Amino acid sequence: MKIAVCVKQVPDTWAEKALKAADSTLDRDAADGVMNELDEYAVEEALKLTEAHGGEVVVVTMGPERAGETVRKALSMGADSGVHLVDETLHGSDALATSYALAEVLKDRGFDLVMFGSESTDARMSVVPAMVAERLGIAQLTFAQKVEVSGPTVTIQRATETGYDTVEAQTPAVVSVVEKINEPRYPSFKGIMAAKKKPVETLSVSDAGLDAARLGLSAAWSQVEDFAARPPKAAGTIVVDEGDGGAKLAGFLAEQKFI
Amino acid sequence: MTQAPQTPFALFDIDHLLSEEERAIRDVVREFVDSEIRPHIADWFESGSIPARELARDLGSLGVLGMHLEGYGCQGTSAVAYGLACLELEAGDSGIRSLVSVQGSLAMHAIRAFGSEEQKQDWLPRMATGEAIGCFGLTEADFGSNPSGMRTSARRDGDDWVLDGSKMWITNGSVADVAVVWARTDDGIRGFVVPTQTPGFRANEIHKKMSLRASVTSELVLDGVRLPADAVLPGVVGLRGPLSCLGEARFGIVFGTLGAARDSLQTAIDYSISREQFDKPIAAFQLTQKKLADMALELGKGMLLALHLGRLKDEHLIRPEQVSVGKLNNARESLAIARECRSILGGNGITLEYPVIRHMNNLESVLTYEGTNEMHTLVVGQALTGIAAYR
Ligand SMILES: Cc1cc2nc3c(=O)[nH]c(=O)nc-3n(C[C@H](O)[C@H](O)[C@H](O)COP(=O)(O)OP(=O)(O)OC[C@H]3O[C@@H](n4cnc5c(N)ncnc54)[C@H](O)[C@@H]3O)c2cc1C
Numbered sequence: 001m002k003i004a005v006c007v008k009q010v011p012d013t014w015a016e017k018a019l020k021a022a023d024s025t026l027d028r029d030a031a032d033g034v035m036n037e038l039d040e041y042a043v044e045e046a047l048k049l050t051e052a053h054g055g056e057v058v059v060v061t062m063g064p065e066r067a068g069e070t071v072r073k074a075l076s077m078g079a080d081s082g083v084h085l086v087d088e089t090l091h092g093s094d095a096l097a098t099s100y101a102l103a104e105v106l107k108d109r110g111f112d113l114v115m116f117g118s119e120s121t122d123a124r125m126s127v128v129p130a131m132v133a134e135r136l137g138i139a140q141l142t143f144a145q146k147v148e149v150s151g152p153t154v155t156i157q158r159a160t161e162t163g164y165d166t167v168e169a170q171t172p173a174v175v176s177v178v179e180k181i182n183e184p185r186y187p188s189f190k191g192i193m194a195a196k197k198k199p200v201e202t203l204s205v206s207d208a209g210l211d212a213a214r215l216g217l218s219a220a221w222s223q224v225e226d227f228a229a230r231p232p233k234a235a236g237t238i239v240v241d242e243g244d245g246g247a248k249l250a251g252f253l254a255e256q257k258f259i
Numbered sequence: 260m261t262q263a264p265q266t267p268f269a270l271f272d273i274d275h276l277l278s279e280e281e282r283a284i285r286d287v288v289r290e291f292v293d294s295e296i297r298p299h300i301a302d303w304f305e306s307g308s309i310p311a312r313e314l315a316r317d318l319g320s321l322g323v324l325g326m327h328l329e330g331y332g333c334q335g336t337s338a339v340a341y342g343l344a345c346l347e348l349e350a351g352d353s354g355i356r357s358l359v360s361v362q363g364s365l366a367m368h369a370i371r372a373f374g375s376e377e378q379k380q381d382w383l384p385r386m387a388t389g390e391a392i393g394c395f396g397l398t399e400a401d402f403g404s405n406p407s408g409m410r411t412s413a414r415r416d417g418d419d420w421v422l423d424g425s426k427m428w429i430t431n432g433s434v435a436d437v438a439v440v441w442a443r444t445d446d447g448i449r450g451f452v453v454p455t456q457t458p459g460f461r462a463n464e465i466h467k468k469m470s471l472r473a474s475v476t477s478e479l480v481l482d483g484v485r486l487p488a489d490a491v492l493p494g495v496v497g498l499r500g501p502l503s504c505l506g507e508a509r510f511g512i513v514f515g516t517l518g519a520a521r522d523s524l525q526t527a528i529d530y531s532i533s534r535e536q537f538d539k540p541i542a543a544f545q546l547t548q549k550k551l552a553d554m555a556l557e558l559g560k561g562m563l564l565a566l567h568l569g570r571l572k573d574e575h576l577i578r579p580e581q582v583s584v585g586k587l588n589n590a591r592e593s594l595a596i597a598r599e600c601r602s603i604l605g606g607n608g609i610t611l612e613y614p615v616i617r618h619m620n621n622l623e624s625v626l627t628y629e630g631t632n633e634m635h636t637l638v639v640g641q642a643l644t645g646i647a648a649y650r
Contacts, residue, residue, distance in 0.1 A: 016263070069279065076283060186291060189322040189334040192283045 001055035001149065003046040004111045006102055006132070007039040007074055009067040010122040017122065023217060024224035025092045026122060028064065035070045038117025040077075040184040042177050045147055046115050047078045047185075053149060056080040058111070062090060062101055068200070075195035076187035082200040089205050092217025095123070099131030101215060105208050107136055111172060113154065118143050118176040129176035139169030145180040264532065267524055271559035276566050277343070284340045288347035291321050296351035301611040303473040304352070307466065311392065311434040311475055314358065319389025323348070323359050325367040331383035333367075339569035342514030346565075350518035352614075353621035354474030360515070361430040362386060364508035366393025369439045369450055372503065373494030378452050382437055394435040396426035396479050397501045403428075404634050404649075406441070407498055411481060413442040413451060413491075420491060422451060422459075422484040428628070432477025433462040439492075440481065441501050450492035450500050459484040470624040506582050509629045510572060513585035514565045516625055517558060519618040520593035524554050526615055527600035530607070541603070550599050557592040564588060580642040587635035594622040 011017050015031030035043075046057045059074040061067050062085040071082035085105055093101065106114055114136070116129040126142075133140035141147075144156035145164060152171050157164040159178050187195075205212050213219060239248045253259045268274070274282060295317055303309045318324055326334040327341035336344075341363075349356035367386050370378050385391035402408045411424025422442055432438070438453045438460070453460060461480040468476060492500065528551060531542035541547050568585045571577040597619035601608040608615055626632050637649045 072279065073283065186287045186321060187283065189284055189287070189326055189336050189340070192280055192287070193334075193336065195283075196280060 001050060001053050001112045002058070002110055003050060003055065003113045003115060004058050004060050004106055004109070005039070005042050005046045005074065005079065005115045006060050006106075006128075007043065007070055007117075008036045008061060008120050008122075009033040009063050009070040010036045010120055013037060013121050019224070019227050023092065024227060025217065028066070033066055033069060035073050036117055036120045036122075038119060038121075038177065038179060039070075039074075040117075041179055041181055042115040042117045042175075043074045043077055043079060044182045044184040045144075045175075045177055046113070048182065049113070049147065049149060055112075058083060058109075060102065060105060061085070062093075062098060062105075064091075071200055072195045073187065075198045075200075076192040077185060078187075078191055079198075081198055083203065084200055085203045085205075085208060087205040089212045089216045092220060093215050094220040094222065095125055095127050095131060096221055097215045097219055099128050099135055101205075101208070101210055102128070103132050103135035104210055105203065106132065113149075113171060114138075114174045116174070116176040118178050126176075129174050133174035136172070136174070139173040140176075141167055141169055141173055142176045144175050144177045147175055147177070147181070264528065267521065267528075267555040267558050268562065270555055271562065273559070273562055273566075276563075277339075281337070281340050281343055284336065285343040285347055288321065288323065288344045289350075291317075292347055292351035292355075296348075296355055300352045300355075300473060300614075301617070304354075304617050305472075305611055307468065307472045309354065309358075309473050309475065311358070311431070314355070315362070315389035315392050315434075317389070318355075318359060318362075319387060323363070324389055325363040325371070325383065325387050328363070328367060328371050328383070328387075331371070331379050332387040333371075333383065334387075337569075338510065338572035339566065342511060342565060342569045345511040345515035346518035346521070348518065349515035350522040352473050352617065353515070353519055353625055354471045356511070356515045356518070357430050357471060357474045357624075360508045360511045361395055362389075362393050364511055365395035365504050366431075366435075366437065366439050368507045369395065369492065369500070369504050370452065373450060373492040373500055374452065375489065375493050377489065378492070382452065386437075391436040392431055392434050394429050394431040394438050394477075394479075395501075395504065396429050396432075396438055396440040397505075398426060398428050400425065400427040400478075404631055406501065407448075409441065409443055409448070411440065411442045413444045413449065415445075416485070418488040420451065420486045420488065422453070422481045422486065424481050426479040426481075428465070429462070429477050429479050430628075431475055432479050433464040434475050435462070438479060440479070442481075447496045448498050448500070449496055451486060451490050452492065453481075453484060453486060453490065457484050457486065470620045472620075502579075505629055506579055509582050509586045510568070510577075512625060512629055513568055513582065513589050516589045516593035516622060517561050517565060519622055519625075520554075520558050520561070520589075520596040523597045523600040523615045523618045524551070524558055526613055527551065527554075527603040530604050530613070534605075547603060550603060554596045554599055557596060561589045561592055580638050583630070583635040583638040583642075586630060587632060587639060590622065590626045591632060594619065594626055597622055 011031035012034050018027045018030045020027045057079040059079045060083045119126040141156045143158050145159040146157040148155045155168045158167050322334050323344050326336045329335045413420045413422045440451045440453050459482040462477040465476045534541050600615045641647045
């Protein structure tokens with residue numbers, strides 16, 4: 001089985017995030033870059049599937065030079081090779097452009113499964129997996145909390161608010177995963193040292209045969225007009241209990257329309 | 260005027276001195292410590308007990324046990340990577356780092372460097388996974404800084420060896436499956452690989468410690484322990500054997516202590532920014548800032564020294580007196596940092612809610628074991644003057 005896992009480098013989850021004044025895009029230098037957490041679950045699941053069924057795992061990322069670290073992280077976890085789409089013209093790409101670029105890189109490579117984390121911690125749209133599936137014209141098995149492969153059939157449990165749906169498709173298919181699915185492994189030291197020697201294919205926009213006019217900030221379908229920092233937290237309200245604390249609390253909650 | 264605070268290591272741009280691979284190894288250990296050690300460590304310290312078996316297996320699957328050794332299931336990382344792992348482990352707790360140091364740098368290293376092929380095959384793979392735990396018995400109750408006077412003896416009886424004596428302050432002693440024990444023989448001091456199941460071997464745990472409470476420390480008693488001829492480490496005779504192992508472990512301590520210091524200092528910085536007295540953060544007082552600045556300088560300098568020694572070690576150029584320079588400086592300064600941080604935390608500084616007093620108490624042991632502060636001072640003194648002052 002040949003599995004692609006699309007991974008994204010995002011600012012460290014706990015870091016204060018900022019937009020750049022110049023073009024209102026994310027300031028990626030302001031914080032350490034890490035692999036998007038849910039993507040680690042996708043890598044883990046892909047590794048488990050190939051450990052059980054044989055095959056190979058290819059990590060695919062689109063992002064600046066520094067995103068190469070995220071490819072290497074996945075390689076150190078055990079993925080076999082990487083593809084890194086890196087080009088100035090990709091800067092500021094929206095979800096439509098990203099899905100276009102990824103789909104072009106993924107197509108014709110013979111993947112049985114294309115896996116994703118179900119959302120990124122920076123953009124939080126959850127649409128790229130579905131868009132890529134649509135562009136590739138293959139099935140989408142999104143929000144999987146469990147994946148099973150039997151021959152050409154992939155069955156997932158799609159996590160829902162009330163439980164799960166069982167959804168099935170034939171390969172090739174796109175699968176996006178939620179964090180319930182597994183516990184990602186730590187890269188082993190051997191894995192980290194071996195990662196250096198694993199092949200990573202670096203592609204520019206023209207290498208990948210992409211139309212630059214459909215990419216980047218200028219091609220984005222929405223624009224950030226303005227932004228402001230979150231106002232500092234207002235001081236909390238302290239209710240002093242003078243025997244009537246309960247009534248005061250209830251009054252406060254009612255006033256705020258919580259009850 | 261306020262700006263985003265930066266960490267002491269960022270102040271020195273320490274990351275700039277590390278390769279991507281070294282940073283990746285460090286990050287894995289750091290994540291492990293955050294998720295597997297930090298949530299439990301205050302309780303382990305308070306109760307004076309650790310789940311040693313389970314921990315050893317977890318540390319084994321992480322890959323830190325004997326990580327800088329080659330072959331036999333070990334990872335074969337660089338010395339710098341090993342140092343960084345020690346630093347992250349000790350940022351969790353010196354006791355956890357001690358378990359790893361004794362396993363990898365003392366017990367495993369002794370077998371790797373001086374053992375027979377059978378001894379290596381027999382023990383190293385299991386020790387690398389943490390399935391088997393090792394300890395290292397050199398110190399005796401009456402012979403600490405001066406191990407050459409040791410009384411524990413091994414005598415020949417036919418082909419067998421028979422060991423008698425006792426060892427004191429032995430890390431991992433009561434949880435070990437194998438003890439590397441140093442004993443005097445007719446030919447000089449020799450090392451023995453002693454399965455702890457052997458009749459006549461006993462380990463008594465030492466209680467009522469105020470330091471390294473999240474580490475097992477024991478007395479070993481050897482009462483006519485009979486071992487086959489092939490239990491002796493064939494590769495070395497004389498004190499050079501155990502001393503070379505100590506050199507390995509000390510190297511890990513050069514980095515490790517800085518972890519305890521970094522964790523203490525970061526805690527104190529964060530605390531000083533959020534703790535208000537006289538209507539402002541205590542971080543806004545010049546006295547506090549001087550403490551923080553002085554500590555950050557010592558921590559950063561210690562790290563530059565550790566990395567320099569690590570690069571020398573990776574080039575096989577490091578000399579024993581240089582390891583002493585690192586051990587002496589970094590254990591001493593880290594302890595001073597932990598004490599100063601304790602003062603910044605005020606009353607909160609004396610509780611296990613914060614890691615600082617735990618690090619401070621732990622570092623008292625680290626100042627003493629693996630060659631005391633004084634012994635390393637004398638090694639450096641000897642290097643500078645050519646005169647040995649310890650006899
Ligand atoms: C928690 C812990 C774990 C340990 N784990 C191990 C282990 O796993 N294996 C092992 O073999 N050992 C272990 N040790 C033992 C440790 O290495 C010794 O405690 C250390 O070598 C000091 O020996 P000592 O305690 O007998 O002190 P002493 O040697 O009696 O020293 C007491 C004081 O006298 C000073 N002193 C001694 N000689 C001189 C001199 N010539 N000039 C100036 N000052 C001098 C010392 O510096 C020290 O300040 C451990 C110790 C501790 C506390």
